[in-house]
Amino acid sequence: MLTYQVQPKGAVSPGINTCQGCMIDVIFRNVLDVMGPDTVLVIPPGCAAQFSGCGPEASVTVPGIQGNLENSAAIASGIANGFRHQGNDHTQVVVIAGDGGTVDIGLQSLSGAMERNEDIIYICYDNEAYMNTGVQGSSSTPFAASTTTTPAGKPVNAKDLISIVMAHRVPYAATASVADIFDLRRKVQKAKETKGCRVIHIMSPCPTGWGYPSAKTVEVAREAVRCGAWVLMEYENGAIKLGRKPEELGQPQKYFALQKRFCGAGEEEIAKMGAFLTERYEYLEKLAQL
Ligand SMILES: Cc1ncc(C[n+]2csc(CCOP(=O)(O)OP(=O)(O)O)c2C)c(N)n1
Ligand code: SF4
Numbered sequence: 329m330l331t332y333q334v335q336p337k338g339a340v341s342p343g344i345n346t347c348q349g350c351m352i353d354v355i356f357r358n359v360l361d362v363m364g365p366d367t368v369l370v371i372p373p374g375c376a377a378q379f380s381g382c383g384p385e386a387s388v389t390v391p392g393i394q395g396n397l398e399n400s401a402a403i404a405s406g407i408a409n410g411f412r413h414q415g416n417d418h419t420q421v422v423v424i425a426g427d428g429g430t431v432d433i434g435l436q437s438l439s440g441a442m443e444r445n446e447d448i449i450y451i452c453y454d455n456e457a458y459m460n461t462g463v464q465g466s467s468s469t470p471f472a473a474s475t476t477t478t479p480a481g482k483p484v485n486a487k488d489l490i491s492i493v494m495a496h497r498v499p500y501a502a503t504a505s506v507a508d509i510f511d512l513r514r515k516v517q518k519a520k521e522t523k524g525c526r527v528i529h530i531m532s533p534c535p536t537g538w539g540y541p542s543a544k545t546v547e548v549a550r551e552a553v554r555c556g557a558w559v560l561m562e563y564e565n566g567a568i569k570l571g572r573k574p575e576e577l578g579q580p581q582k583y584f585a586l587q588k589r590f591c592g593a594g595e596e597e598i599a600k601m602g603a604f605l606t607e608r609y610e611y612l613e614k615l616a617q618l
């Protein structure tokens with residue numbers, strides 16, 4: 329278990345070892361600020377483990393555990409059930425896990441927790457690769473992105489996590505972005521006020537793995553939303569609600585140009601990606617109208 333440290337301000341200590349411009353830090357600070365001190369964290373290995381810390385010291389003021397990459401949702405389910413058996417119906421158990429620990433290695437665990445509608449909040453910060461171990465491609469890595477395991481660009485599209493989540497008919501799910509912190513905080517607040525298995529998928533740009541200057545993180549996040557590479561949406565009581573329509577839907581040129589990981593993408597890949605983004609958004613639009 330992590331040790332409890334009182335920090336002068338906020339739930340996260342100043343001076344975390346994440347890279348400059350890393351958005352995991354912003355995500356942790358905002359999530360914990362909204363959730364408050366009556367929260368227990370579950371953090372698997374990955375870049376987020378900088379917050380559970382090395383050895384007996386943690387960088388967060390709430391208690392928690394760093395578990396395994398494959399079973400964060402199961403660990404959280406166990407803790408939440410333990411609390412409920414003790415008559416504690418107020419402490420929130422929150423997972424903050426990377427994409428590798430969510431869409432690949434921990435997917436069975438998350439699927440089981442969603443099926444059982446465990447009373448947990450599962451947050452996936454998505455930097456679209458296994459960053460902590462050297463930028464290996466994950467099933468969240470987008471088409472055409474270069475990683476150390478897809479040096480010529482990933483030949484297939486990313487898994488659609490939010491659709492997988494919606495197929496489990498959880499009470500609340502949402503996507504969010506550091507491009508709109510107020511929207512992100514509102515969605516965390518909504519999850520906090522909902523019972524059952526809640527899932528939030530947050531895009532977390534990574535200057536180190538995506539290849540852009542650290543000062544451009546928010547710009548990159550904004551461009552992802554503008555071209556539809558990241559769709560802001562909510563899923564509540566079986567209904568989908570989309571955020572504002574991407575201004576440049578299906579035109580990922582600017583988004584690609586900002587990042588070295590797409591430097592191998594030529595006209596053909598850009599057109600293919602553009603068509604995919606448009607098709608996916610239009611599909612979600614149809615679902616939202618049902
Ligand atoms: C079962 C298992 N396989 C591999 C590892 C090694 N490992 C530790 S962190 C990590 C990367 C996790 O990637 P992600 O969940 O996307 O988080 P990120 O590092 O990108 O923040 C890997 C592969 C592990 N801890 N457990
Ligand atoms: S590798 Fe990427 S995700 Fe990991 S700490 Fe650095 S910027 Fe953040």
Ligand SMILES: [Mg+2]
Nearest residue numbers: 426427457459
């Ligand atoms: Mg990752």
